[in-house]
Amino acid sequence: MKNKVAYFGVFTAFALILSYVEMLIPIQFGIPGIKLGLANLMIVIMLYKRNAKEAMMLSVVRIVLAGFMFSNLFSIIYSLAGGTLSLIVMALLKKRESFSVMGVSIAGGVSHNIGQLLVAMAVVETYRVGYYFPVLLIAGVLTGALIGVVSNEVLKRLRGVDLG
Amino acid sequence: MKKNDWILIAAVLVVAGIFFGMHLLTPGVKGGVAEVTIDGVLYGTYALDENQTVTIRDTNRLEIGEGKAKMVWADCPDQICVNQKAISKEGESIICLPNKIVVSIVGGDKKTMDAVTY
Ligand SMILES: [Zn+2]
Numbered sequence: 001m002k003n004k005v006a007y008f009g010v011f012t013a014f015a016l017i018l019s020y021v022e023m024l025i026p027i028q029f030g031i032p033g034i035k036l037g038l039a040n041l042m043i044v045i046m047l048y049k050r051n052a053k054e055a056m057m058l059s060v061v062r063i064v065l066a067g068f069m070f071s072n073l074f075s076i077i078y079s080l081a082g083g084t085l086s087l088i089v090m091a092l093l094k095k096r097e098s099f100s101v102m103g104v105s106i107a108g109g110v111s112h113n114i115g116q117l118l119v120a121m122a123v124v125e126t127y128r129v130g131y132y133f134p135v136l137l138i139a140g141v142l143t144g145a146l147i148g149v150v151s152n153e154v155l156k157r158l159r160g161v162d163l164g
Numbered sequence: 165m166k167k168n169d170w171i172l173i174a175a176v177l178v179v180a181g182i183f184f185g186m187h188l189l190t191p192g193v194k195g196g197v198a199e200v201t202i203d204g205v206l207y208g209t210y211a212l213d214e215n216q217t218v219t220i221r222d223t224n225r226l227e228i229g230e231g232k233a234k235m236v237w238a239d240c241p242d243q244i245c246v247n248q249k250a251i252s253k254e255g256e257s258i259i260c261l262p263n264k265i266v267v268s269i270v271g272g273d274k275k276t277m278d279a280v281t282y
Contacts, residue, residue: 074261098166098167098168099166099168099172100165100166100169102169103165103166103168103169103172103173106169106172106173107172110176120259120261123261123264133180133183134179134180134181134184135180137176137177137179137180137183138176138177138180140176141176141177145173
């Protein structure tokens with residue numbers, strides 16, 4: 001039990017560092033508040049080493065903490081939408097076992113961005129954000145692939161390490 | 165990588181390609197207007213073929229010239245709207261989230277045959 005809490009703390013810390021790194025990367029998608037989702041890396045690892053429930057917990061804790069530390073309420077709402085949708089999709093795909101970490105992570109990246117876009121559409125009450133849609137899809141594939149490669153390596157090294 | 169991973173990637177890219185293609189194929193509209201909404205409420209519409217500067221509630225300034233609309237000034241902290249490129253095609257938009265302002269191009273009903281034969 002003690003062990004589990006300690007690992008959770010370490011994961012949260014890593015996820016916060018990634019959120020900070022993300023803030024420093026000057027990539028904009030034309031819609032304010034939309035982010036790459038690098039912290040998804042820790043979520044993917046948590047999902048594979050533990051389970052969907054703990055990954056969800058990590059996701060929410062990370063988003064709220066990062067939101068208060070680095071940004072504002074808007075970005076918390078964006079991130080929650082992106083993070084939650086992404087986690088649901090990843091958990092479902094992982095269960096089916098016909099996707100590797102790469103596929104799961106890419107689906108996570110794409111749905112992360114779709115979730116954020118949906119919030120953006122709701123906030124500004126417009127349906128005319130279609131122009132950004134393809135950009136966000138491709139960005140999701142790229143970040144998802146990047147996270148997939150890294151998670152794969154990390155998971156290989158963590159093989160045999162029992163978290164909690 | 166499993167087969168399904170590749171299928172997933174291909175599917176996403178195809179969808180992105182379709183949306184992107186649709187965007188490129190949408191003709192720049194003669195007689196199109198820039199529609200400005202604040203918090204979802206229509207603030208005003210401005211013809212694209214008329215050069216003008218529109219001040220939106222003292223928080224943003226939109227400039228229309230050469231058939232394009234561009235946000236040239238805003239008091240928002242992120243300045244993302246100002247950094248966006250000029251828009252001219254139907255469906256394109258500039259969003260200033262802090263001020264809840266959306267500028268989007270609306271083509272009226274002249275976007276298909278008329279525009280082609282023009
Ligand atoms: Zn702005």
